Amino acid sequence: MTTSLPLIALIGFGLINFFLISASLLVYAERKVSAFIHNREGPNRVGPLGLLQPFADVLKLIFKEDITPKVANPFIHSLAPWLMVVIAMTTTALIPLAEGVVIADVQVGALVLLALTSITVYGVTLAGWSSNSKYSLLGGLRSSAQMISYELSMGLALGSVILMTGSLHIPTIVEDQMLVWNVFRNPIGAILFIVTAFAETNRAPFDLPEAEQELVGGYHTEYSGMKFGMFFLAEYVNLFIASFVIVTFFFGGYLLPFQSFFAGGFPGWLLVALQMGALVLKSAVFAFIFIWVRWTLPRFKYSQLMNLGWKYLLPISLANIVIIALIMAVAGLF
Amino acid sequence: MTPQFLFFCLAIVAITAALGMLIARSPVSSALWLILNLFCVAGLYLTMNAQFLAVVQVLVYAGAIMVLFLFVIMLLNVAALPSVRDIDWRLGVGFVLGVALLAQLSYAIASSTDLMPAEVSLESTVATGSVEVVAKELFTRFAMPLEMIGVLLLAATIGAVLLARRVSPK
Numbered sequence: 001m002t003t004s005l006p007l008i009a010l011i012g013f014g015l016i017n018f019f020l021i022s023a024s025l026l027v028y029a030e031r032k033v034s035a036f037i038h039n040r041e042g043p044n045r046v047g048p049l050g051l052l053q054p055f056a057d058v059l060k061l062i063f064k065e066d067i068t069p070k071v072a073n074p075f076i077h078s079l080a081p082w083l084m085v086v087i088a089m090t091t092t093a094l095i096p097l098a099e100g101v102v103i104a105d106v107q108v109g110a111l112v113l114l115a116l117t118s119i120t121v122y123g124v125t126l127a128g129w130s131s132n133s134k135y136s137l138l139g140g141l142r143s144s145a146q147m148i149s150y151e152l153s154m155g156l157a158l159g160s161v162i163l164m165t166g167s168l169h170i171p172t173i174v175e176d177q178m179l180v181w182n183v184f185r186n187p188i189g190a191i192l193f194i195v196t197a198f199a200e201t202n203r204a205p206f207d208l209p210e211a212e213q214e215l216v217g218g219y220h221t222e223y224s225g226m227k228f229g230m231f232f233l234a235e236y237v238n239l240f241i242a243s244f245v246i247v248t249f250f251f252g253g254y255l256l257p258f259q260s261f262f263a264g265g266f267p268g269w270l271l272v273a274l275q276m277g278a279l280v281l282k283s284a285v286f287a288f289i290f291i292w293v294r295w296t297l298p299r300f301k302y303s304q305l306m307n308l309g310w311k312y313l314l315p316i317s318l319a320n321i322v323i324i325a326l327i328m329a330v331a332g333l334f
Numbered sequence: 335m336t337p338q339f340l341f342f343c344l345a346i347v348a349i350t351a352a353l354g355m356l357i358a359r360s361p362v363s364s365a366l367w368l369i370l371n372l373f374c375v376a377g378l379y380l381t382m383n384a385q386f387l388a389v390v391q392v393l394v395y396a397g398a399i400m401v402l403f404l405f406v407i408m409l410l411n412v413a414a415l416p417s418v419r420d421i422d423w424r425l426g427v428g429f430v431l432g433v434a435l436l437a438q439l440s441y442a443i444a445s446s447t448d449l450m451p452a453e454v455s456l457e458s459t460v461a462t463g464s465v466e467v468v469a470k471e472l473f474t475r476f477a478m479p480l481e482m483i484g485v486l487l488l489a490a491t492i493g494a495v496l497l498a499r500r501v502s503p504k
Contacts, residue, residue, distance in 0.1 A: 076366070106385070107385060107464060107465070108385050108386055108389050108465060111386070111389040111390070111393060112389050114393055114397075115389050115392040115393040115396075115397055117397075118392075118393055118396075118397025118398060118401070119392065119396055119397050121401055122369070122401070122404075125401070125404055125405075125408070126366075128408075129362060129404075129408055137408060140408065141405065141408055141409060144401050144404065144405045144408075145405060147401065148398065148401055148402060148405070151397075151398070168465055
């Protein structure tokens with residue numbers, strides 16, 4: 001990688017701001033899509049078409065009083081929202097944005113991604129515990145149990161992709177999909193990964209950690225002001241990053257469709273711009289699907305969640321990885 | 335220069351975290367200190383160019399095992415130990431000095447009787463810690479022990495499930 005450090009810093013700065021703004025746009029999109037699905041108007045007062053509504057909400061959150069419960073553990077209570085946002089934002093460094101444009105070009109990138117996903121749970125768990133409230137604690141417990149259960153299937157689904165590519169290097173995995181996207185070569189893995197991504201981001205139908213009918217607000221019941229805002233931000237950043245990751249591993253990442261046939265005629269900067277656009281567009285489709293599913297499917301019961309994770313997803317992902325390994329071995333003979 | 339500097343920073347934090355884990359009165363704080371310690375150790379691996387090991391350390395220990403620990407601690411709602419109010423600071427100073435003396439003595443004895451481990455240079459190539467090298471070693475030279483550990487873990491898992499299973503009343 002020959003990219004200079006200031007350039008990487010600039011890309012990183014741009015990326016963080018992009019995700020901050022896209023989070024507020026996603027909140028707007030969520031409210032509009034849910035309104036469409038509920039057959040109502042949605043936000044339409046602040047700004048044209050209500051576009052400034054999320055910004056007004058953020059302003060409101062910043063000016064609200066920040067309350068820490070007396071019985072809470074003050075240090076961890078403030079640490080938890082930070083953890084959520086920082087870990088979510090760190091993940092963005094691993095995603096290749098265009099050919100040769102990636103902030104952290106790590107050889108074991110796919111594993112780093114899994115590691116970051118697996119420590120996301122600390123934010124939720126610690127928020128639940130440090131609030132010293134029954135509802136919060138239950139939310140935190142549910143979250144950690146859910147994450148442990150679905151991480152295995154997610155890792156195995158990712159493992160099947162790594163097996164096919166023969167590399168843990170994320171840009172290599174993307175380049176490997178030049179002819180055929182991984183979703184066509186490994187459809188079961190793709191479905192498994194998308195389902196587990198829903199579970200790992202705590203989105204409906206897997207949003208038991210914050211089930212409002214049972215747990216008031218779940219792990220963030222005792223949070224107010226901008227600390228609550230940070231949980232909110234982290235949720236939407238996580239959602240968007242999950243879309244980016246799904247696209248990167250299964251839907252060709254930044255590659256344009258049939259790029260190898262015509263890309264030679266483009267100047268370099270145009271290709272980079274087009275690839276970034278393609279990545280964002282593909283991810284936006286998945287962000288829409290995330291929202292769509294939330295407003296269409298009811299929440300699972302806890303027993304159903306555990307059954308699905310351990311009795312269906314895990315055996316299927318194990319079988320999938322064995323079958324792909326066998327195919328690879330047989331194909332390697334010829 | 336930089337690796338050494340990083341090494342000492344990480345080592346100091348790791349030791350502090352380990353002490354914190356021992357001293358902390360609440361089990362959750364203990365677990366959190368241990369997580370910090372595990373992250374520092376992962377950082378130490380990184381300074382030695384063992385990328386794969388570092389990531390796996392975070393993935394397995396910090397990401398899976400410690401989450402399970404926290405889960406169990408929180409589920410059982412283990413109460414914190416009563417805080418110790420009057421620590422005799424003289425005992426603390428005495429302990430530190432005693433340990434220092436022990437370290438010095440054992441160093442003196444070890445170096446005079448040729449028991450010191452051979453000096454290993456921290457310089458390592460990028461290739462030593464890469465996935466390819468680790469995998470090649472694991473699946474060729476250490477293939478048999480690897481398989482045996484796999485079987486052992488499987489047996490342990492089955493045993494745990496069997497112990498936890500409730501016998502249904504007939």
